[in-house]
């Protein structure tokens with residue numbers, strides 16, 4: 001079996017430690033020769049790098065090279081896979097994305113609405129620069145991108161790198177939803193074959209089939225979810241925002257008599273209710289900075305001071321979480337050409353036959369060494385088609401605004417977004433967002 005070289009871009013991300021642990025767990029299926037961690041913040045990179053050194057020494061001693069660096073050339077040469085998970089402006093800017101819209105009476109959310117728009121206009125220039133640089137040093141490597149807002153990043157990469165089928169944009173939310181509801185049903189998520197359509201953070205499961213028997217779990221699941229269920233998986237989902245999100249699924253199930261919505265639809269279908277739940281002084285970014293980010297870095301510091309993991313409280317386990325599992329499974333399917341099915345953000349090309357061919361949809365795809373092959377969905381009902389066309393127009397305008405530096409298109413994008421709508425509000429909001437994002441956004445004229 002071929003040995004691979006991987007670079008994790010955004011090596012200081014709070015998701016990197018689990019991804020590295022997952023690579024150790026999966027070494028029988030996905031062999032590695034070299035791991036590189038790359039971040040543009042050296043202090044963060046140093047901590048995760050020191051952790052990686054201990055982890056691999058104990059769990060992957062046969063790995064030939066472990067490097068951490070802030071130098072692009074050193075990072076990007078001779079790589080087979082780039083896993084990208086950067087957050088331009090870090091969580092401090094996410095806090096602004098969430099708080100500024102709330103000040104204007106709109107939802108403040110990481111990837112949805114005006115917050116997601118602001119984040120998109122920061123991510124796109126950063127991701128494009130990184131991919132240009134990767135393509136200089138490793139022209140044929142696979143670039144598996146998690147960096148958010150994935151819908152906007154994907155629209156930009158489609159335009160700036162046309163035909164580069166080795167750039168794949170992904171999201172872990174549908175798989176997390178399946179994980180959670182598999183545990184509610186008392187089955188294993190790996191036994192599911194999902195039927196799903198939509199855009200990123202804007203989609204619906206139409207069926208959740210049992211791979212072996214073909215049985216559809218969705219009707220039973222909808223019945224169960226009519227009453228809120230206690231979600232008992234990752235500790236992260238015990239945090240207040242996630243608990244409220246999963247509780248709210250029951251309202252969506254009761255109001256709509258078909259499918260299983262992605263949790264993110266709550267922001268578009270109930271914008272007033274969602275805004276009223278927010279605390280303007282303490283948003284999800286604060287929760288993450290005080291919670292998951294701090295806990296992750298505290299854990300790394302403890303491991304570094306112990307100098308070992310074996311025989312301590314920090315042994316790695318088989319259950320490292322679906323974010324890491326999903327990207328490593330995807331890379332494995334490409335490397336070993338196993339053509340497994342994943343939900344991927346990809347060009348429609350008739351897969352949903354009553355929306356435009358250029359639309360970037362999130363649908364089941366087979367993925368192997370020749371890339372992504374979307375599976376047919378057929379036609380979708382008017383309600384979903386209308387929602388998706390409106391949202392995709394917003395995404396396109398957001399990317400136009402960024403790539404063309406167009407104020408007019410930025411304003412149009414915000415007005416089209418279901419969480420903003422009003423032109424007067426959009427203008428005031430845009431003024432504050434432009435001010436807050438100086439140095440990150442391309443200038444708008």
Ligand SMILES: NC(=O)c1ccc[n+]([C@@H]2O[C@H](COP(=O)([O-])OP(=O)(O)OC[C@H]3O[C@@H](n4cnc5c(N)ncnc54)[C@H](O)[C@@H]3O)[C@@H](O)[C@H]2O)c1
Nearest residue numbers: 010012013014015039040041085086087146147148171172
């Ligand atoms: N697609 C999905 O479903 C999904 C799921 C979870 C997280 N994410 C995304 O993953 C990313 C990481 O999230 P996080 O919470 O770990 O953020 P984080 O801030 O903890 O980590 C991101 C890292 O990226 C680094 N970075 C920022 N700009 C960079 C650049 N230009 N070059 C190199 N490194 C850069 C930062 O220094 C930081 O260490 C975010 O974009 C987040 O939205 C996506």
Ligand SMILES: O=P(O)(O)OC[C@H]1O[C@H](O[C@H]2[C@H](O)[C@@H](O)[C@@H](O)O[C@@H]2CO)[C@H](O)[C@@H](O)[C@@H]1O
Nearest residue numbers: 110111148171172173176236284288321322323
């Ligand atoms: O508020 P956060 O930063 O906790 O989460 C925002 C992200 O939420 C989704 O990803 C989840 C994922 O579903 C779950 O399995 C676990 O791994 O945590 C992730 C992050 O919390 C969503 O898909 C991402 O796009 C968001 O960035």
Ligand SMILES: [Mn+2]
Nearest residue numbers: 150171172173
């Ligand atoms: Mn996502």
